[in-house]
Amino acid sequence: MKAILLLLCFFPLWASAQLRDDFADGNFTANPAWTGDAASFQVATQQLQSNGPAATGTQIALSTPCQASTGTVWEFWANLKLATSSGNLADVWLMATQADLKNTNNTGYFVRLGGTADEVSLFRKDSTRAAVLVIDGVDGTLASTTNNLVRVRVTRTTANRWTLERDLTGGRTFVAEAAQPIDGTYQRSAYFGVSLLYSSANNRAFAFDDFVVSDATPPLLARAIAVDSRQLDVVFNEAMDAATATNPANYRLQSGAVPTAARFFSAANAMAVRLTFGADFATQNVLEARNVADLYGNVAAGPLTAAFAGPPAAPQVGDLIISEIFADETPQVGLPLSEYVEIYNRSTTKVISLSGVKLGKPTSTTAFAVFADTAKLLPGQYAVVCGSTRISQFTQPGVKVYGPTNFPSLSNGGDQLVLRARDGRTLFEVTYSDTWYRDPKKKDGGWSLEMIDANSFCGGAENWTASTDPLGGTPGKANAVRATLADATAPTLLRAVALNATTVRAYFSEKLDSVSAAIAGRYALAAPGPAVVRAAPIGPDFRQVDLTLGTALQPSRPTTLTVQTATDCVGNASGPLQSAALALPEAAVSGDVVINELLFNPRTGGVRFVEVLNRSSKFINLQGWQIGNQKPDGSVDADVLSPGPLVLTPGQLLAFSTSSSNLLAYYPASSDAANLVQLSSFPTFPDESTALLFNSVGIEIDQLAYSKNLHLSLLSSQEGVSLERIRANGLSNGSNFHSAASAVGYATPGRPNSQAQDTPGGNQELTVTPEVFTPDDDGQQDFATLNYQLDQPGYAATVTVYDALGRLTRRLVRNETLPTTGFVQWDGVDDRGRKAAVGYYILLVELFRPSSGEKREYKKTVVLGARF
The missing domain is CATH 2.60.40.1220 (Immunoglobulin-like)
Known part of the structure; x- marks a missing residue:
């Protein structure tokens, strides 16, 4: 007996068939309504038959709405009056997401009748991809060239186990295929239908009848997911009856809380219900559902239960940290040849949402990497974060891996990494360095840096070290070096x-x-x-x-x-x-800050340095200032002294170099770490040049023309010996500089100069200090200074040294115009560069004023001595 019946899910429990059509009404346009290539089908002798164009490669299809998906039985009769092949086959779609079954984006499951193997098989269709074989039927099942009669029954349990059965007589004595696989890829359906592919001679060779889709299984509660602190998404295993599924009275938490509202998550998805509660969820919860029915009237009396944690929380400072850094992947030790960082949820109770969290380098112009909205970390969970194309290299059981776009490139020598919240707040920051490895071999590559104590996450170098794991690191797992390293030190x-x-x-x-x-x-x-x-x-x-x-x-x-x-x-x-x-700094003018000491010829392994002195009463900010030397072509080789604020107080001096630790090592007794500033780069300072000091807008503040000839010629070696300013307020020229004393190790970076002299007092016109000097570079009376104070400007001077017998020893000054005050130094060396003999010497000073013709002559005595 033929009957026509289509029952949807909104009817009482006596309905067991969700779709039934035996075409006894003589059409396929109503009860139920099939749509698609309607002109290519007909109903004849109460059967659905193909009637498409007689053209090879034609594909025609019809579909009808049906949401049955799990706990379901599909059954149909078919007769293919042709020899099946790859170009002559029929696909009966049990589940489809789109009405157009020919659309390559369609997803779902279908039974294939025929094909190259002439079989009855079950396939899964993933969007845009080739169909995947789920159950491979016995080859040659449909071997007739004119009459392939078959009745097919497919069953899917609520556990997603599939069974494919067939009766080749068209009756109901079914034979099951041996395979009964589990496949739960698709849980939702919108359509059922048939799709045919044929050659020109077989356009009318397909017939179908007795389509029945039945679901007599009550629904199951698949899961419950907290959306936020008061909203819960409840997901069932199939489409649900609206009257029961959206009734708040059918739900409760085991704590006793009941929802204030229930609605389908969306009109297109009757499997998901969103519940709203009046109070925040606890950390752990269990939802109960009672008396809910599926779309076909099957009632689950319940209680159906689903446990769920409180909603993922946005991370706060201290919740989410970077616990491992792999910046230098070569040479390979055991880890993949890919950079990564490891993040860690420090909370023991809180599920952290990574939605919108950003990872990057604040100094880089590259956009930060952003975690997906679905990303999260369970309490105490680690995750590897790497480049989007490197995820597979770290994927292994128990390891969570994220590969966001724009993963930052990690510099081997050191870098700054930041985790920021969705709202831009800084969650964690680390500025690492390759010195943190504490192992020169591991520093060369292949080993990760691991945090020692996650509870001291604010720490720097003291809380990081190279991994001790044999692979070189522990991506996605607890660190090999973990230990207690409590931070009990308050900030200063x-x-x-x-x-x-x-x-x-x-x-x-x-x-x-x-x-x-x-x-x-x-x-x-x-x-x-x-x-x-x-x-x-x-x-x-x-x-x-x-x-x-x-x-x-x-x-x-x-x-x-x-x-x-x-x-x-x-x-x-x-x-x-x-x-x-x-104090508030003010602008410097030329001469406020001067070059106070210069080492241009360091020892082997040593570094050059320049020391500057603030000889003004101003507080001066050196931010943006530059130190450099003039190259032979006139250009300047310069480097910035400080990119940030650096205030030089009145009388303060600072020494700049590329390694403060190097200066402390080479001059341990004569350097001051507090006054040393380390730069990333430094001018070349050859043996002869002009050292230049510029302010932040490029105005020259001081310059010193220097050469190795300014050094005491009696030195056995000039390597590692600096030139020191003699008088702070004197001119920046060679006569005001002298080799640093041997007694202090030949340099005083960050300390007062060993050869410094205060400006002499009194009203004498010419004085010599000391009266006895010993030029042995021990820092005590190493040279004699002729100090002068003239009554008016405009004098030209000649200063000559004679021994006690009146013999010329050294010409110190020849017809040089002098300022009203100043000094001339004699280092005890004669004109041939040899140390003069011990004894008395006369300094003959000849002054001449060209404007008036006035001449003056003075003689001063000095003793060149020696220490015994």
Whole structure:
């Protein structure tokens, strides 16, 4: 008996068939309505038959709505009156997401009748890809060339196990294929239908009948997922009845909470229900569902249960950190040849959402890498983060891997890495260096840097070291070097700088808690100084705080910044008040800052340095200043002294080089680490040139024409010997510089010069100091100085040294115009570069004023001695 019946899911429990069509009504346009290539099909003798164009390669299809997907039985009758082949076959779509079954983007499952193997098989179709064989039927099942009669039954359980059965007589004595695989790739369906491919002679060779799709299985609760603190998405294994699935009374948490609202997640998806609750979820929850029915009236009395954690939380400072860095992948030790960083959820209870979290280098112009909205980390979970094309290299069981676009390139020698929240807040910062490996072999590559104690995540070099794992690192796993390394040290105030009249920047020894550091009441300037009205910690490392003042500072007027307390990012707070002196810098003019010491010929393995001295009463900011030397072609080889604020106080000196540690090693007793500044690059400073000092806008502040001839000729070697300024207020010329004393190791970087002399006092016109000198470069009376103070400008002078017998020993000055005050030095060397003999000497000074013709002559006695 033929019957026509289509029952949808909104009817009572007595309905067991969701789709039934035996074409007894003589059409396929109603009860149910099939759409597609309608002109290419007909109903004849109560069967659906093909009637398409007689053209080889033609594909025709019909489909009808059907949402049955799991816990379902599909059955149909077919007769293919042809010899099946790759160009003559029929696909019966059990589940399809699109009405157009010929669309290559369609997804779902279909039974294929025929094909090259003349079989009945089950396939899965993934979007745009070739169909995947799920159950491979016995070859030759449909071997007739004129009459391939078959009835097919396919069953899918709620556990996603598939069974394919057939009866080649068209009856119901089914024979099952041996394979019964599990495939749960697709859980949703929208259409059922047939798709035919044929050659020109077979356009009317396909017939179908008795389509029945049945679901007599109650629905299951697949999962529950917290969307936020009060919304929950509930997912069933099949399409649900709206009346029961969207009834809030059918749901509750085991804690007793019931939802205030329930609705389908979207109109196109009747498998997912969004529940809204009136209070926040606990960390762990269990949802219960009762008396919910599927689209076909099958009721699950329940309770159906699903456990779920509280919603993924946006990370806060200290939750998400970088715990491992692999910057130098060669030579390979055991890790993949790909850079990576490892991130870690420090929380023991919180699931962290990585949605919108950014990873990158703040100094780079490349956009930050951004994690996908679905990315998350469970409590205590690690994850590898690498380039998007390198994910497969780190994929292994138990290891979570993320490969966001724009993964930053990691510099081998060191770099700064930052994790930022979706709203731009800094979550974590690390500025690593290859010195952190603490192992010269591992520093060369193939080994990762691992954090030692994740609870001391604010630490720097002391909390990182090279991995000890035999593979070279532990990507996605607990670090091999993990150990307790508690941070109990409170931050200290290092210095303070006035950036402008109303802004003071405070520098601290470690990363601060950005919230407490922003409390303006913790900072004060010495009375009657201006009030601090705002405090702004500077990211990404929060070692600096910019303070806004209520009124302006006065230039070069010293004051003191006091910090009541400072708290680092792990909670250590400083105790007593801390303070730092500062003043508003003012512009320097030529001669305010001078070159005070120069080492241009270092020892083997040593580095060059230049020391500058502020001989003014001003506070001077050296930010953007440059030091350099003039090259033979007239150009200048220069480097910046400081890209950031660096204030030189009155009388202060600073020595600049490429390695402060090198200067401390070569001059351990005569250098001061507090006054050494390390630069990344430095001018060449050959043996003869002009050293130049420029301010931030390129104006020359000082210059010194130097050469190796300025050194004491009695030195056995000039290597590692600096030239020191003799008088701070003297001219920047060769006569005001002398070789540093041997007693201090031949240089004084960051310390007062060993050969410095104060300007002599008194009103004498000409004086010689000391009266006895010993030119042995021991730093004590190494040269004699003729100091002069003239009554008026315009004198030209000649200064000559004679021994006690009146013999010419040395011409010091020849017809040089002199300023009104100054000095001339004699180092005890004669005109032939040899040390003069011990004894008495006469310094003959001849002064002449060309404007008036006036002449003066003076004789001064000095003794050249020797130490015994």
